[in-house]
Amino acid sequence: MREGRDVEKMEMLNHQGACIVQRDFTILLEVGHPGFETARGQLCMYAELVKTPATFHTYRITPLSLWNAAALGWNSEQVIASLEWVSRWNVSAALIQDIQKMMEQYGKLKLHAGPDHAKIRLISEDQQLLDDLNRMKSISAFRMERTSAHELVFSGEKRGLLKQELTRLGYPVLDYAGYRKGNELSLGWRSNKNGSKSDTYDGEGKAGFSLRPYQKKAVDAFEGGEGIGGSGLLVLPCGAGKTIIGMAVLERLQCECLILTSNTTSVRQWIQEMLDKTTITAEQIGEYSGQKKQVKPVTVATYQILTHRKSKEADFTHIHLLQERNWGLIIYDEVHLLPAPVFRATADIQATRRLGLTATLIREDGCEKDVFSLIGPKLYDMPWKELERQGWIAEVKCQEVRVPFSAELRSAYVQAEGKHQFRLAAENPAKLKVVKRLLERHENAPTLVIGQYLNQLETIAREIDAPLISGSMSQQERMKWFTAFRQGEIRTIVVSKVANFAVDLPDAAVALEISGSFGSRQEEAQRLGRILRPKAGENKAYFYALVSEGSREQDFALNRQMFLVEQGYEYAIVHEQDTPY
Missing domain, CATH: 3.40.50.300 (P-loop containing nucleotide triphosphate hydrolases)
Known part of the structure; x- marks a missing residue:
């Protein structure tokens, strides 16, 4: 009986559709739709998330997004079937044709090694395509030799540059030309005498x-x-x-x-x-x-x-x-x-x-x-959320805490221009009070305070009595503090942009982001990544983005969060005065 209801529910979702698929390659995904999660999981395979307003998320299909889907094994029929399943209305026939054309371009050209290892063969079943390419000025510069109706031969030294140019022209190449083995190096996994469940x-x-x-x-x-x-x-x-x-x-x-x-x-x-x-x-x-x-x-x-x-x-x-x-x-x-x-x-x-x-x-x-x-x-x-579901990374609760300006700072902000406005918002002194309260709330959790501007970081580090790790610190001293943090000797460290990169802080459970690089999506992903390692007990972590309310920083925060929203993370919006500490 239950199985019948599930089938009926799926048919209903399919009929209603969570998405509005538009002719201009954009897709609007309704956030409140019951099929939101399922549709999002499919769209991320062949479309790029563009923006995430409250009611509809906007995706765009691009040649690159389709080529990456093709590399993962999707074909045009599967992409079109997915679009028709998530779409509220019929998908435009012209859009379907364009998708078919873009995906067919992936693999039309193939590289194979020539009989002479110094040469590479560019092969295509489409003779007209090779004719057209050979007449293009940017391609003729590679001085390729036409050896048959379906083959051009060129110097192996040009392999990368030709692939780059063909991709730019809309024809990504399947490279079967092979690779050198390189010098041999014998290595294996080191045995673990203690053994463990994962061994x-x-x-x-x-x-x-x-x-x-x-x-x-x-x-x-x-x-x-x-x-x-x-x-x-x-x-x-x-x-x-x-x-x-x-x-x-x-x-x-x-x-x-x-x-x-x-x-x-x-x-x-x-x-x-x-x-x-x-x-x-x-x-x-x-x-x-x-x-x-x-x-x-x-x-x-x-x-x-x-x-x-x-x-x-x-x-x-x-x-x-x-x-x-x-x-x-x-x-x-x-x-x-x-x-x-x-x-x-x-x-x-x-x-x-x-x-x-x-x-x-x-x-x-x-x-x-x-x-x-x-x-x-x-x-x-x-997918990030799939690893979370399996317990390989921590479950993260994300909050954007909106911090008000003082009357004096609001006046200065209104009179400022461009980047200076953003900096005033990012360095809002009222964020310090929020940092202190959040540290009290998570007083026993290893915490990172992450920011962009050194003056702001120095002030906060001094006020909360925590070490500041920045690019100017020697590698030796940096490692000393990281080791102390990992061993639990200190509970909080303040870090500059060095935390955006690969830093091994496996025990960090809380991150307080006080400022960032405008709308950098990759930076937001890296920063949240600092707290994703599995945790003992409930396996939970907390990410707080502190943003000045009613400022350009708030607008940039929407863009910063976009990639993580696509991965399934949700940012709860709370106001500083309403935050439960």
């Missing part, structure tokens, strides 16, 4: 390291099938173990590896994790940063060192590191932070396997297509 055991009864089910799926997705693996992005939330996944890919490939990451703290975390969990020795792994310049079979470097140069006109001093050894794998950690200057160098190393790890594909510089063409498509995407 697996080999044939000799030794306890060893075990991947979580979703981590294994991510590694399998990168490895691919039928020769198409070896280049692409794995998208998982902070705290899901992306470092572990990177190491697992390396363990599968058994080759020398260059790992690029966001800062020196992250470099040393990668090194420590590899020494703890794999058989790689200290002699085999090197740090390449501002402090050290070690090139070893596994080398971990910062993006900053790769983009260092003595002047704007000078060459990048250390970019040669990308080709210093015969790397079999290059891992781009936090790929959403990959500096634009590295793209050119990445175009030159297409014969090396490339793995991008990230919590979000969002880039504030709009270079998503370059990531797609030069690092690879999205090969695996694990």
Whole structure:
């Protein structure tokens, strides 16, 4: 009987539809609709969230969103069927045709290795397409040779740049040209003599390291099938173990590896994790940063060192590191932070396997297509809320606390202009009172106070008697405070933008965001990610965004939260005077 009611309910939801699908590639998703959650789960696979007002969330279908869906195994029929299911009214026939055309472009062009390893073959069943491309000025610059009606041959050195240009023209390429193996490096997982529930055991009864089910799926997705693996992005939330996944890919490939990451703290975390969990020795792994310049079979470097140069006109001093050894794998950690200057160098190393790890594909510089063409498509995407449901990350309660201006500050704000208005709102002194009250409310929980402006952070750190960790602090002192925090010796630390990047603070359960970089969605995701690691007991964490009421900061907060809203997080709006402390 109940099953019959469920079927009837699903048919009713399908008939009503949670979405208004428009001809201009935008989709309006009704927040209060009973089918909201189901529709959102489908839309995020092939459309991008644009804005999140209270009643309708706006999504947009783009070529890139459809190509990433295609890389994950969706075809145009599945996308159209999904749209028709979530739509309140009939989907425009013209929109359906456009979606079919955009998705058909994915895979129309394929790269294969030539008989001469220095050459690459561009192949298509569509002879007219090759004719048209060959006549384009930007493509003719690659000096490709027409060897048959369905094949063009070009120099392998141009592999990355051609992929980049073809993607720009709307024709993403399936790259079957293969990758060099690189220098061999033998490594395995380090056995754990103590054993634990999460350990697996080999044939000799030794306890060893075990991947979580979703981590294994991510590694399998990168490895691919039928020769198409070896280049692409794995998208998982902070705290899901992306470092572990990177190491697992390396363990599968058994080759020398260059790992690029966001800062020196992250470099040393990668090194420590590899020494703890794999058989790689200290002699085999090197740090390449501002402090050290070690090139070893596994080398971990910062993006900053790769983009260092003595002047704007000078060459990048250390970019040669990308080709210093015969790397079999290059891992781009936090790929959403990959500096634009590295793209050119990445175009030159297409014969090396490339793995991008990230919590979000969002880039504030709009270079998503370059990531797609030069690092690879999205090969695996694990929804944040699904990991939460399975207990692998903490359940987070998000609140936006709106803090009023004083009369004096409101007057100054009204008279100010542009960025100065935003800064006045971000540094609103009334936020200090809210911080103190929230610290009292969570007095036994390890807490991060995160902000953008050093003067504001210094004041708050002084008032709450907590250490301030910023970019100017030495790496040694920074690690001292992080260690004290992890060991419970201190309960609260104040952190600047260094908390936006890979920082290992597994015990943080509360985050108070007092200011941020305008409307940066990736920053909001990274900051919430600082508290996602599983917690003992109820496995809950708390994220508070403090925003000046009736200000530009409030408007930017809507954009900042957009990516997390798409992932299923909801921000309860509370006013400072109404907040239950």
